[in-house]
Amino acid sequence: MTNIQRVIEKLIEPARRFESTTDILVKGSANVDVEGIVIAFMLTQEVLEKAISIGANMIITHEGPFYSHDNWKEAYAEDPICNAKLQVIEEANINIFRFHDYFHRYTPDGIMVGLIRKLEWEKYVEENQPTATILTIPKKSVMEIAMYVKEKLGAPFVKVVGDQFMECERIGVLAGYRGGGELVIPLFQNQHLDLVIAGEGPEWEAPEYVRDAIHQREKKALIMIGHAVSEEPGMEYLQSLVQAYFPHIPVHYFKEKPLYQIY
Template sequence: MGVTRPVTIGDVLQWLTERGSRPEPTVDELMFGSEETEVTGIVTTFVAAQHVLEQAAGLGANLVISHEGIFYSHHERQDTLQDDPVYRTKREWLVQSGIAVYRFHDHVHRYEPDAITEGLVRDLGWAPYVDERLPAATIVRIPDTSVTSIAEAVKTKLGIPYVRAVGDTAASCSRIGLLAGYRGGGSTAIPLFESRKLDLIIAGEGPEWETPEYVRDAVHQGRRKSLLLIGHAASEEPGMRYVAGLLGERFPGVPVRFIPAKPLFELL
């Protein structure tokens, strides 16, 4: 009987990136740690906030896979942070902990289907209702339901305290566009209303003066359109939970967990 070779960080990263096409350029990279290190446990998360990293260490995991940047910018520009005490404390903690951190943003959106959006679709229970998958959106057709009822269901299924709504929230709708993350901007979201005949778009976030203003004008003109903004993290955390499930299936001998970040904003 042969001896099973330990799973290394390199093994995990190779498997993650062999699915779908490789994006160029990309922000995806191993930011801390070595590919030769044996994996003792994996944590996936939307963003590797310090409290998430500390939880991972407490669980004995030495590989954290973070969708968003860990140093407060998409492109991880750290030149302006060199003397910042928050940045330095977090970086020093990471170095001393020995935890590897892999930024996994672009490639996971290139999975077929996009794994981040797929996680959202599944957590909402709408996989049976998928009508079309586009590069930046998934279109679902559900039984006629009011926007208000959909908002309540979204809050319950995603475990979030609130959503922000624009439009005719009392109207019944069926065709919905799901746009995870920062895809709620006008150039991405607005054309879908007409081209896919949508009643409602559910997005993570986007500029408030673009799609929300379009929906306001649409309703003023007597058109049945609505928009729900659920937050960037709330829309993409399901995708990283989904990735944890995929990793658990592929590496059954390695403990894999998803850790959500604590809610970021408070309503005062």
């Protein structure tokens, strides 16, 4: 049998060693034998219940299970929603490992590898930076790229800033909460990009930069695809890695339904 600690050690092995306050065993015991693993971008109540129903006793989640980048907030200690979820976890003896910082520190970033693979853009990659991937793709319009990305990722929508008919070749891709101006604007400047595709970020930073660039007759565009949409492919990719590491353990990837409804 393989215990929880062995799985954790294998997961963090490819990353540069450092002290992470997020990537910890949030609940459970490192000495417990693993009977089944569920991997998810977000440990929602539904994912939790599905994991229990199939007999998995380890969940690897990218984001924190209690509605914060912190794994637990004392301010939520009396909240009934948090406590109901916590009770289910404890009663089912579920072991939860948060796998965020270490996966982002793979070389290249594991989340980005999954996203680029899902988009089938591996052959267009020019450079993998710590927080972004730079690509040169065959010329396509902003709208063509937006519709392609939406379809490949199964996204209910994407948000676009820019001329939908503008042709693009040089693209920067950033997953998760990396769509802020401090990352996006230098990419436009230094990499001579036509388009940036990002997960999410403040609407008054990169989107407004692109708006002003367009007004100045610069050919720039931005596509925001959403935090979960941009990082879920990375966790799906993680399933293949964990299954290869531990072929004797059942490993499942659960993708949640889209969070937002568009009216």
